[in-house]
Amino acid sequence: MGTVRLQRGEKCGVCGNRYLRNIAVDGLAVSDGKVLLIKRGNEPDRGKWALPGGLLDWDEDAEEAVLREFSEEAGLSGRVGKFLGVYSDPRRDTLQRVTVVYEVLIIGGVLQFGDDALEAKWFALDELPRLAFDHNRIVEDYLRVGSKD
Numbered sequence: 001m002g003t004v005r006l007q008r009g010e011k012c013g014v015c016g017n018r019y020l021r022n023i024a025v026d027g028l029a030v031s032d033g034k035v036l037l038i039k040r041g042n043e044p045d046r047g048k049w050a051l052p053g054g055l056l057d058w059d060e061d062a063e064e065a066v067l068r069e070f071s072e073e074a075g076l077s078g079r080v081g082k083f084l085g086v087y088s089d090p091r092r093d094t095l096q097r098v099t100v101v102y103e104v105l106i107i108g109g110v111l112q113f114g115d116d117a118l119e120a121k122w123f124a125l126d127e128l129p130r131l132a133f134d135h136n137r138i139v140e141d142y143l144r145v146g147s148k149d
Contacts, residue, residue, distance in 0.1 A: 001056040020096040023056045023097075023098050023099075023100070024054060025053050025099060025101070026051045026066070026087075026102075026135070027052050027064040027067075027101070027102055027104035028101065028102070028103055028104065028139065028142055029076075029105070029106050030142075031122070033124060033126075034124055035051075035122065035128070036052065036121075037052075037131070038050060038052050038054075038074060038120045039113075039118040039119040040116070040117070040118070041115075041134055047118070048131065048132040049123070049128075050133065051133035052070050052074050052104075052120075054074045056100075062100045063102065066080065066100075066104060069115075073115050074109060074112070074113065075114060076113075077108040078104040078106045078107055080105075081103030081105045082102070083103075084102060085141065086099070086101070088097065091133055092133055101143070103137055119123030125139070
């Protein structure tokens with residue numbers, strides 16, 4: 001099968017998806033010693049707390065995707081801050097095998113949950129629950145090196 005080129009907004013004719021399988025984005029927003037988390041509404045890890053994020057659409061870059069996810073899942077608008085890293089543990093969810101992580105600086109909106117989030121709220125950085133995927137590691141890495149710049 002040759003290379004398939006899709007137009008903006010077009011779904012794949014083979015799989016029917018509008019997102020890139022295995023490539024996700026996650027955003028980490030910290031304010032006043034608290035981090036924004038959403039409660040996942042879909043499997044895997046339904047009901048667990050996680051950083052806002054999701055799969056990268058065919059027609060967007062990673063920065064656009066992380067801001068879209070914040071809007072869809074938490075009702076907030078932001079701007080991309082620091083690039084925090086790429087996480088690719090083979091044990092991650094098969095639909096989100098590789099995630100590109102950014103700091104997100106909140107600039108507006110009203111905190112509310114939507115899309116596939118069952119809830120959205122701010123948690124004290126020193127009182128985090130066990131998070132979905134490798135999100136505890138992402139927060140720990142941020143606290144260790146990412147928040148020092």
